[in-house]
Structures are given as structure tokens and as C-alpha cells.
Amino acid sequence: MSYNKKTDFIFALISIAFFAIATPISIAIKNHYVSLESKKVEMVVANNISLVRSNFEASIFMDTFLADSLATLITIDPDAAFKKWDVVASQLLSKSQHVRNVTASPNNIITYIYPLEGNESALGVDLSRIPEQYKAIQLAKQKQHIYIDGPVNLVQGGQGLIARYPIYSDFPYNKAYWGTVSVVIDYNKLMTYSGIYDIFDAEVAIRNITNTPKVLYGDIEIFDNPDIQHFINLPYGRWQLAAKYKLSDSAHLTFIERTILSMALISVSLIYALFFLIYKNYKTIHKAAMQDELTHLPNRRYIKKLLKKMSTKKEGNSFFTLLSVDVNDFKLVNDNYGHDVGDRFLQFISIKLQENVRSTDTVARIGGDEFLVILNNIYLPEKVNSVTQSIKNKIESESFFHNNKEIKPSLSIGYAIYNDKNIDIETLITKADHAMYLNKNANAFSKTSI
Structure with a gap:
């Protein structure tokens, strides 16, 4: 694995580890703050539910007092x-909050x-012929005090809570039943005033538990293990108010959750971006330190580091051959065509060298030509000679052109085989250089190719 690939692999592992740690931490922070905010929401909901109970009690007590006064x-x-029915009734009605009408029903027939x-x-209307309402009249008559019934579907339309007060003509003996006085409370107005419609983060239900339990509002399932429970005390009766938190639908908590996650995402992204920039800067600096500026090949520092690494492998044998390549009469190219052309000629040589070796081989420029x-x-040795001659023949068979002038490359190549782990790298390089100079002396550069 090359140095770049190795560092990229390590960076990828660190990136995976970073996100593997950052993700649960971000989720934990989000859960912590959402939990704190949930408790605040629960407290607000609990206070609002308590206020609903108080509003119910105050309103119903005030309005049912009218029935008691009229009775x-x-x-x-x-x-x-x-x-003076109209005068008396209007006075009582003017003092009420949610009463829509009052009635007097001698013998259970609405007469006034x-x-x-x-x-x-x-x-x-004969109330004894309306089973639902007649049952409530019988309960009031039996208990001999006010009885709150409802919500009831009214004959004249709409729904109402009806406070029924039994009247007896032989008070205080209460044996001779006269009829009833009723105060009809507008059910929707009462519910609106109580604030129950404004509870958004909980499901609420109310039921009458005075006699046979009857659900007045909400779903009966809410009474199974409710999060909040209050009892609404009424004149001679009791309601149960229950609520279960519904924070999963809370717009406020959803906003908090999304905000925290967004902030966490931005923070993690910024930290990772900074880390990535540091890594890229490191790679750029390291690349500059290990790369030849002109040809973008590995430089002397890189090749020596690689050779040292290859020569110190612990697993198995690490045999390879080091070629020392020199461009013959390169000085004449610079002198005849200028250093710019010389630089482009070296780039040409570097490209051809890379094209004529394997991807597993390494080409480096260590200075000059x-x-x-x-x-x-x-x-x-026989394989090395074959490869070396092939590289030399292929490169020398091609030409570099400048302003339609042909420049034929000529190479001197020497080599040193690494087959002894005790050999020194500097010695190996020296041996390859020595072999190259022997080859250079044996094959003088043809001046006619320049």
C-alpha cells in the first residue's frame, strides 16, 4: 500500500470513528435537552389542567346556584x-356566565x-316521555337535591348541561312532588371557557363518577393510568378529569428537537471540515516534501524512505531491483534550446518512464536528469536485463519535438539487485549509480540525435 493510500485509509478510519462517536453524542445531547424541555411542557400542561378544573368548578357552582335560588x-x-316569571328569570340569567335558558316544569312538563x-x-314538552332526561329527573327527585345531567341533546337544538332541582309543595317534608326547575348551561361555551380546548400537548377526558360513570368528554381509555388526574367537585356530585401527555405531537418539542439536531449537525460538520482541512493541508505539505516539483514524481526523500521501508519488511523475502537512470547529454538540450525546453524534455522522460514500468513499480526523480x-x-539478473533493455529501447524509439525539431532521448541505465536484507540502502544506491556510469561510458550519447 502506497503512503498516500495508507494515509487516506487511516483518515477514512478516523472519519468513521469520528462520526461513530459524534452521532451518539449528538443524539444524547438532543435527548437531554428535549427531556428537560419535556418536563417544562409537562409542568405547563399540568398547570393548565389544574386551571381547567378550577374553571369548571367556579362556573358550574355559579350557574347552578341560579337553579337553587329559583327553586x-x-x-x-x-x-x-x-x-313575575320573566323579571325573576331575566335577573337570574343576567348574573350567569354560560346559562342559555331556565325552565320550570310542573309535573315534568316544561311550562315556563x-x-x-x-x-x-x-x-x-313532557320530560317524562324523554327517557334520557326523565332518568335524571328521577335521580334528582330521589336524592331531593340538585342533580347535574349532561351533556344532553336539547329539544330546541344544541347540547347543554342541565342542573335540575326538584320542587316539593310540602317543604320541609318533601313528600308532595311538584316538578323541577332547570338551568340549561351551554355546553360548548362552558368547555371553551374552561380552557380544555386549548390543551394541545395532552389528551383530556372528563367523566361523571357520581352515579354510573359516564364519559362527558374525550376517550374512556384516557382514564387507564392517566398522567394527570383531578376531581371536579360539584354541588352534590363529582366529575373526574384525566389527561395523558401527548408530547410526541408537540410542535414546541419538535421545534426544539430539530433546532438541537441542526445545531449538532452544523457543529459536527464544522469540526469535521476543520479536521479535513488540516488533513488536506498536511497532505499538501507532505506531498510537496515528497514530490518533485517539475515532474510530480516522487523525489529523493520519498524514494529513500520507501527503500528503507522495503528493506526492513519482516514478513517473507523482499527482493527488488533498483535502476539508476540518467539522460545522456542533457546539458546539450539546455544549452541548445534553453532551460524551459530542458524542463519539458525531463517531463517527457518522466512520463515515458512511468508508461514503461508496471503500476507496482516506482519511478522517482532524484535531481537534475x-x-x-x-x-x-x-x-x-536475466529478467532485470530484459526489463532494463525494454525500457531503454521503448523510450529511445520515441522523439520529443520542439518547434518541429526532433530531440531523440538517450538513456544510461544501471541497476543493483536487493537480495540481502543486511545491505545498506545507501550502498544499494551507490551500486546502481556505479553501474549506470559504466553503462554511460560504454554507450556514448549520439550527437546526431540532438
């Missing part, structure tokens, strides 16, 4: 009460109603 007046002097407008259809080539796993 007392009718019990004491029914003639006077009905003679205020206001009459909008409630004409209820006048004359000198190159080193490592032939990996080639160490038999």
Missing part, C-alpha cells in the same frame, strides 16, 4: 314567582321557559 323562590311562593325566543320548541526506478519483485 327556593318557587317553593316559598310559586304564584308570585310565576306572575326564559328566554322564550329560540326555545319555543321546548315549551310544553537523474531518475531512480524500483522494480518490485524482480531480482533475477
